[in-house]
Amino acid sequence: MSNNLPQNLKGFRDFLGPEAEIRDFVKAKLAETFRVYGFQPLETPTLEYAELLLGKYGTEADKLLYKFNDRGEREVALRYDQTVPTARVISHYQNELPRFYRRYQLQNVFRADKPQKGRYREFMQCDIDIFNTKSHLADAEILACFYDALSGLGFNDLEIMVNDRTALVESLTPFATEQVDVFSIIQSVDKLDKQTVSEVAAELEAKGLVPERATAALAALDALQPTANLEKIIDAAQKLGVPVAALKFNPALARGLDYYTGMIFEIRSQSYKNGSLAGGGRYDNLISQLGGPDIPAVGGSIGFDRAVDACKDLGLLSASEKPETYLACIYDEETTPAVLELAAKLRAEGKRVEVYPEPAKLGKQLSYADKNGFTHALIIGPEELGKREYVVKDLVAASEERRAL
Amino acid sequence: MSNNLPQNLKGFRDFLGPEAEIRDFVKAKLAETFRVYGFQPLETPTLEYAELLLGKYGTEADKLLYKFNDRGEREVALRYDQTVPTARVISHYQNELPRFYRRYQLQNVFRADKPQKGRYREFMQCDIDIFNTKSHLADAEILACFYDALSGLGFNDLEIMVNDRTALVESLTPFATEQVDVFSIIQSVDKLDKQTVSEVAAELEAKGLVPERATAALAALDALQPTANLEKIIDAAQKLGVPVAALKFNPALARGLDYYTGMIFEIRSQSYKNGSLAGGGRYDNLISQLGGPDIPAVGGSIGFDRAVDACKDLGLLSASEKPETYLACIYDEETTPAVLELAAKLRAEGKRVEVYPEPAKLGKQLSYADKNGFTHALIIGPEELGKREYVVKDLVAASEERRAL
Numbered sequence: 001m002s003n004n005l006p007q008n009l010k011g012f013r014d015f016l017g018p019e020a021e022i023r024d025f026v027k028a029k030l031a032e033t034f035r036v037y038g039f040q041p042l043e044t045p046t047l048e049y050a051e052l053l054l055g056k057y058g059t060e061a062d063k064l065l066y067k068f069n070d071r072g073e074r075e076v077a078l079r080y081d082q083t084v085p086t087a088r089v090i091s092h093y094q095n096e097l098p099r100f101y102r103r104y105q106l107q108n109v110f111r112a113d114k115p116q117k118g119r120y121r122e123f124m125q126c127d128i129d130i131f132n133t134k135s136h137l138a139d140a141e142i143l144a145c146f147y148d149a150l151s152g153l154g155f156n157d158l159e160i161m162v163n164d165r166t167a168l169v170e171s172l173t174p175f176a177t178e179q180v181d182v183f184s185i186i187q188s189v190d191k192l193d194k195q196t197v198s199e200v201a202a203e204l205e206a207k208g209l210v211p212e213r214a215t216a217a218l219a220a221l222d223a224l225q226p227t228a229n230l231e232k233i234i235d236a237a238q239k240l241g242v243p244v245a246a247l248k249f250n251p252a253l254a255r256g257l258d259y260y261t262g263m264i265f266e267i268r269s270q271s272y273k274n275g276s277l278a279g280g281g282r283y284d285n286l287i288s289q290l291g292g293p294d295i296p297a298v299g300g301s302i303g304f305d306r307a308v309d310a311c312k313d314l315g316l317l318s319a320s321e322k323p324e325t326y327l328a329c330i331y332d333e334e335t336t337p338a339v340l341e342l343a344a345k346l347r348a349e350g351k352r353v354e355v356y357p358e359p360a361k362l363g364k365q366l367s368y369a370d371k372n373g374f375t376h377a378l379i380i381g382p383e384e385l386g387k388r389e390y391v392v393k394d395l396v397a398a399s400e401e402r403r404a405l
Numbered sequence: 406m407s408n409n410l411p412q413n414l415k416g417f418r419d420f421l422g423p424e425a426e427i428r429d430f431v432k433a434k435l436a437e438t439f440r441v442y443g444f445q446p447l448e449t450p451t452l453e454y455a456e457l458l459l460g461k462y463g464t465e466a467d468k469l470l471y472k473f474n475d476r477g478e479r480e481v482a483l484r485y486d487q488t489v490p491t492a493r494v495i496s497h498y499q500n501e502l503p504r505f506y507r508r509y510q511l512q513n514v515f516r517a518d519k520p521q522k523g524r525y526r527e528f529m530q531c532d533i534d535i536f537n538t539k540s541h542l543a544d545a546e547i548l549a550c551f552y553d554a555l556s557g558l559g560f561n562d563l564e565i566m567v568n569d570r571t572a573l574v575e576s577l578t579p580f581a582t583e584q585v586d587v588f589s590i591i592q593s594v595d596k597l598d599k600q601t602v603s604e605v606a607a608e609l610e611a612k613g614l615v616p617e618r619a620t621a622a623l624a625a626l627d628a629l630q631p632t633a634n635l636e637k638i639i640d641a642a643q644k645l646g647v648p649v650a651a652l653k654f655n656p657a658l659a660r661g662l663d664y665y666t667g668m669i670f671e672i673r674s675q676s677y678k679n680g681s682l683a684g685g686g687r688y689d690n691l692i693s694q695l696g697g698p699d700i701p702a703v704g705g706s707i708g709f710d711r712a713v714d715a716c717k718d719l720g721l722l723s724a725s726e727k728p729e730t731y732l733a734c735i736y737d738e739e740t741t742p743a744v745l746e747l748a749a750k751l752r753a754e755g756k757r758v759e760v761y762p763e764p765a766k767l768g769k770q771l772s773y774a775d776k777n778g779f780t781h782a783l784i785i786g787p788e789e790l791g792k793r794e795y796v797v798k799d800l801v802a803a804s805e806e807r808r809a810l
Contacts, residue, residue: 005493005696006454009481014494016501017445017508024446028433036752038730038759040422041429045527046451046483046513047471049411066452068473071517076414078451088410089419096421098777100762103422108451112476122450135762137735140745148752239745240760241753291410325443330542340545340644347441347553348646354443355645357505357540372503 011113011121022317023124026153026308027106030126033149034104037141039128042103044085050077056084056290064111078110082127087292090131094293100138102130106304118305126307129299131287136229139263139282139298140236146267146278146300147242153307154316155277157270158246162234163253164227165260165281171224171251175217179208183258185217190254224251233263255279259286265300272310278302326353326392327369328378329362335380338405342378342390353378369395380405416518416526427722428529431558431713432511435531438554439509442546444533447508449490455482461489461695469516483515487532492697495536499698505543507535511709523710531712534704536692541634544668544687544703545641551672551683551705552647558712559721560682562675563651567639568658569632570665570686576629576656580622584613588663590622595659629656638668660684664691670705677715683707731758731797732774733783734767740785743810747783747795758783774800785810 008014015023031041050067057080066078079085082105090101105127115121128145130138143160150158169182172189176182188203195203197218204214226234226249234247255264264281280300288294311317328343330336336359343353354374356365362379369377379391384402393400413419420428436446455472462485471483484490487510495506510532520526533550535543548565555563574587577594581587593608600608602623609619631639631654639652660669669686685705693699716722733748735741741764748758759779761770767784774782782798789795789807798805 005496006457007497008450009452009454009475009479012450012452014450014498015446015448016494016498017447020446020448021440023448024436031429035426036755036757038757041420041425042422043420043425043428045413045417045419046515047414047417047527049414052411063476066475070414070471071468074414089421091410092412093419093421099773100759102759110451122452130762133762137741137745137760138762141760141762144749236741236745239742239749241749336542336641337644340542340641344549344644344646350441352441352443354505354507355542355546357535357538357543357546368504 009121011115011119013120013122022312023304023308025317026304026311027124027126029152030149030302031104031106033145033152034128037102037128037145037148039102039104039145042086042089042105043107044079044082044089044105046079046108047076048079048085048088050075052088052291053077053080053084057081064113066110066112079107080111081109082107082125083129083286084290086127086129087287087290090287090295091292100130100133102128102141104128120305124304126302126304127299129297131297132295134282134284134296136232136263137236139233140240142280142298142300143233143237143247143265144240144242146280146302147237147246149302150267150269150277150307153311154314155269155272155310158267158277159248159270160237160242160246160265160267161248161250161253162226162230162263162265163250164230164262165255165264166262167224167227167230168221168251168254171220172217175209175213175220177209177213180204185209186254187256189218189221189252190256192252193250221251230263255281259283259289261285263298269310269314271314274309274313275306276303277307277310322373322375323352324376325374326351326376326378327365327372327374328353328355329365329369329380330356330359331362331379331381332359335382335385338380338385338390339378342380342405346378366393366395414526416520416524418525418527427717428709428713430722431709431716432529432531434557435554435707436509436511438550438557439533442507442533442550442553444507444509444550447491447494447510448512449484449487449494449510451484451513452481453484453490453493455480457493457696458482458485458489462486469518471515471517484512485516486514487512487530488534488691489695491532491534492692492695495692495700496697505535505538507533507546509533525710529709531707531709532704534702536702537700539687539689539701541637542641544638545645547685547703547705548638548642548652548670549645549647551685551707552642552651554707555672555674555682555712558716559719560674560677560715563672563682564653564675565642565647565651565670565672566653566655566658567631567635567668567670568655569635569667570660570669571667572629572632572635573626573656573659576625577622580614580618580625582614582618585609590614591659592661594623594626594657595661597657598655626656635668660686664688664694666690668703674715674719676719679714679718680711681708682712682715727778727780728757729781730779731756731781731783732770732777732779733758733760734770734774734785735761735764736767736784736786737764740787740790743785743790743795744783747785747810751783771798771800 201214260281261284262282266276267278268276282298284296377393388405606619665686666689667687671681672683687703689701784796793810
């Protein structure tokens with residue numbers, strides 16, 4: 001057979017049957033929980049005017065935009081994230097959207113980044129956000145919703161770390177210098193989950209803080225207590241169903257992005273070691289900075305590829321990965337009508353049935369079933385037809401039984 | 406609030422909550438049936454090397470490709486259809502795919518076409534296909550699967566018209582002339598579902614057939630009988646569950662595209678007048694023409710936007726359009742914990758609950774519920790809390806009842 005078609009572009013992926021099905025399953029489960037929390041789906045176009053996206057994410061990001069002139073010489077760009085298009089939607093549909101708009105969005109975004117392990121040029125983002133309220137209840141809803149959504153996938157050792165970004169900045173500002181600003185200190189402090197206190201102190205010194213200042217900064221961090229607002233968020237999240245033990249105040253949690261203005265969080269599974277599954281926080285100034293209306297917001301993202309990886313890694317999807325699949329074998333012309341009727345009957349019960357398309361030796365059909373991971377084969381030969389019964393071969397247990405047609 | 410963000414590009418759409426939810430529902434229902442028929446999901450990248458897509462759909466189509474040079478100066482293009490990427494997948498993953506690969510694909514495609522009513526530049530395609538067999542059973546599986554998928558959405562007056570494209574070409578070839586080739590005759594004949602016989606005859610004459618020839622061509626068409634293979638397909642489709650009355654041989658059915666090589670079909674709902682919901686047929690030479698391996702294939706597409714429109718038009722989605730939605734009202738700080746716990750309890754039962762994020766007058770919260778289409782409001786005031794009960798207001802029936810917390 002020919003094979004002269006070009007390969008995929010680097011950083012882009014095909015998802016064949018089993019992998020595509022796992023991804024669809026994860027997506028559907030997450031969306032189900034989001035809807036239960038009152039979030040509405042939102043879909044925006046893959047292409048937007050480049051003007052909408054340019055300058056919104058910083059100079060470095062602008063270089064990663066897939067940008068081109070379309071046939072009408074409009075400068076257009078591929079979706080880069082879901083927040084800027086949402087800011088546009090909020091801005092343009094103000095009269096149609098609820099005052100406290102809460103939306104989820106699960107779409108692919110595009111970044112002309114250097115592809116590497118776990119980093120793709122097209123990948124799915126999974127965001128939930130609540131707009132237009134500063135209430136701690138909205139923060140708590142985000143935490144509870146993500147906790148529930150991930151629990152629904154089977155994660156049973158989730159840990160939500162929370163902090164207050166503003167309190168963090170305030171507590172570290174006294175230790176900043178002209179050379180080492182507070183965000184640089186925060187960047188180092190953020191590594192405390194992977195590095196020891198002395199390693200982080202050393203990094204701060206290398207950046208230019210005198211040792212006493214570095215030590216004092218880390219001590220100040222250590223003395224931090226949850227703000228009153230963070231206490232209220234934690235308390236409400238617990239009432240909404242997050243177990244007390246799963247919620248942890250972590251004064252060193254910083255999150256990379258500068259735009260957070262209050263509560264920040266990260267969610268991990270303790271048995272999955274390749275990073276957090278979700279993160280986010282409050283960003284009361286971002287929507288207006290992006291050109292949208294001046295409204296507060298709180299939300300977060302699940303790392304979709306990582307969540308799928310973690311599910312597979314921890315064996316959480318066994319049922320959905322391997323639903324029962326039936327190959328209906330074709331014996332001869334006489335028995336085929338009965339096989340087709342049986343296929344129709346089982347399909348009506350929701351079972352997955354593929355009809356082998358051609359008459360062939362039974363051994364060949366069974367080896368096809370085996371090779372392609374079918375769990376069962378259905379057989380009706382002349383003898384079975386005479387007795388109005390069929391054989392179900394369980395290909396996993398290597399057993400068989402006869403049932404009435 | 407500000408409103409200075411650019412609008413959508415023409416021909417591109419935002420799907421807000423209710424509309425996005427209907428689309429997700431239709432998509433999920435269709436995919437569910439496809440899986441029951443043994444079809445596997447496939448996802449291919451939004452971007453491909455332009456070389457893969459160019460020249461595959463004809464010169465006119467090449468002009469509609471969204472094509473550009475990426476940052477690495479590779480010539481790339483946005484997905485134009487799902488068949489060419491599938492040909493690439495079949496070509497590159499031959500050892501991983503089942504011999505009789507059957508896949509469904511529901512992704513957006515992009516065409517730099519002139520936008521007009523019902524024609525968009527980004528829209529979803531919904532394809533199922535079975536590869537590598539010429540068996541009539543595969544043709545029948547496609548018909549039965551689409552019938553089931555559309556029935557599953559609620560259409561109860563479906564009509565499948567079938568014909569044999571090869572027999573049609575053969576029967577009309579004797580009437581072709583140098584001036585009017587057989588495909589031009591077929592093009593006119595295809596209009597017989599909307600025009601009278603004499604109108605079509607007049608069109609054939611206008612094209613250059615002498616009146617006797619035009620009349621004879623239409624008479625030949627009228628005399629056509631289903632081929633033996635088409636009889637077998639119809640018979641098998643009935644065994645697979647398609648009602649006899651829903652399957653109709655239509656010798657004038659032609660389908661626009663030239664690549665069909667055998668059975669062709671179209672599916673309509675008799676009560677929906679804006680066109681067919683699905684169509685397709687056998688195309689044994691196309692995959693190799695597209696640069697893939699030389700394998701036969703049969704399949705079809707559901708017109709996704711049209712199917713969604715028809716569902717709405719015929720009121721088929723009322724349940725999914727309007728699931729019960731609860732607004733949990735916030736009365737004061739004392740009662741809030743009980744409200745949050747109630748929200749968690751109802752969510753655990755799968756109910757959709759939004760917690761109103763801020764304390765506000767009850768009237769304001771109820772008018773928020775009303776304005777945003779909530780079906781129920783949940784209220785716990787101090788009195789209810791004392792009695793360990795809550796009020797559920799049914800906002801549709803304008804009634805209320807008290808239940809134990």
